[in-house]
Amino acid sequence: MATSGNGNNHLGVNLSFTKFLFVTVLSDDGATHTRVKDAGGMLARGFFNDFDSDGTREPQPLETIQFLIGDPERESTEGLLSARYVAHVSAKYRPRLQEIEEELKRRVGQHATVTALDGAVQVPRYTSAEMHAFAYKHAVSRTSGRAMRNAIIIPIRKTPEWWKLDPLERHSFFYPHTSKTTGTSIPGHARAAEAGVPTIFRRLYHNPDGYEREDEYDFVTYFECTDENLPVFDQVHAALRDQSQNPEWRYVAEGPEWRGTRVLRW
Ligand code: HEM
Numbered sequence: 001m002a003t004s005g006n007g008n009n010h011l012g013v014n015l016s017f018t019k020f021l022f023v024t025v026l027s028d029d030g031a032t033h034t035r036v037k038d039a040g041g042m043l044a045r046g047f048f049n050d051f052d053s054d055g056t057r058e059p060q061p062l063e064t065i066q067f068l069i070g071d072p073e074r075e076s077t078e079g080l081l082s083a084r085y086v087a088h089v090s091a092k093y094r095p096r097l098q099e100i101e102e103e104l105k106r107r108v109g110q111h112a113t114v115t116a117l118d119g120a121v122q123v124p125r126y127t128s129a130e131m132h133a134f135a136y137k138h139a140v141s142r143t144s145g146r147a148m149r150n151a152i153i154i155p156i157r158k159t160p161e162w163w164k165l166d167p168l169e170r171h172s173f174f175y176p177h178t179s180k181t182t183g184t185s186i187p188g189h190a191r192a193a194e195a196g197v198p199t200i201f202r203r204l205y206h207n208p209d210g211y212e213r214e215d216e217y218d219f220v221t222y223f224e225c226t227d228e229n230l231p232v233f234d235q236v237h238a239a240l241r242d243q244s245q246n247p248e249w250r251y252v253a254e255g256p257e258w259r260g261t262r263v264l265r266w
Pocket of ligand 1: 127154156158174195202237
């Protein structure tokens with residue numbers, strides 16, 4: 001796949017970049033946790049901390065950081081789900097995020113492993129003016145981590161069959177439509193997820209280097225919500241997985257779902 005230095009490719013223009021840094025401690029003792037927390041403190045320098053973002057900030061600052069702490073009850077020994085700590089960093093300039101990853105790795109040394117998931121913001125692909133009015137105009141703004149304390153990260157891949165579909169045909173999966181085979185009404189992705197519009201803050205990140213890359217995800221999806229709205233998230237997620245409401249999910253392979261809490265610092 002042809003890529004330029006800043007990660008652009010023929011599939012979509014990367015407008016800005018993001019990196020999720022998953023940190024797994026190798027021994028669960030106080031000294032190790034202190035080392036990771038201190039490393040996080042160093043990372044925060046020079047970044048705008050998104051913990052207290054109130055949705056009114058305009059324009060968006062160029063470089064932001066959000067610290068997350070995993071729910072110990074969901075922790076497992078499996079890949080990303082073993083990470084107690086996550087730092088979500090965003091910047092216009094991709095190499096800046098690479099520097100941060102290397103700095104974090106250097107600071108935690110042999111006490112923890114750091115796994116990165118990279119993403120890029122792109123112009124929405126399936127969003128008409130009407131879809132914008134439906135899914136974005138009244139979307140809940142990002143608010144402080146004190147209120148919207150829950151964070152959910154789900155990396156996603158689409159199957160080879162999805163990428164073989166006619167690109168115009170892919171649009172229909174996001175809209176209400178009639179099934180060609182059964183003639184029934186299908187809500188599609190956006191309508192199935194409607195309850196999430198006013199309740200779940202969401203961000204979609206594309207793989208900055210393109211899709212269908214070996215051992216990589218095509219997208220990283222990221223969500224925030226209040227405790228009260230966590231059941232809404234679960235309901236929306238279940239609706240998206242229900243292929244009678246959202247046939248798009250036939251082509252989706254979900255990665256591990258990491259959940260945690262937004263914090264001012266680790
Ligand atoms: C909370 C309510 C949600 C709404 C209103 C919503 C709406 C949308 C819309 C309008 C798009 C098209 C973006 C474009 O034009 O490029 C989209 C894409 C996408 N959404 Fe959602 N979504 C929601 C929740 C979710 C959830 C919970 C997941 C994952 C578990 C998810 C995964 C995705 C993915 C992976 C794409 C990109 C698909 C592609 O480009 O092939 N969404 N969503």
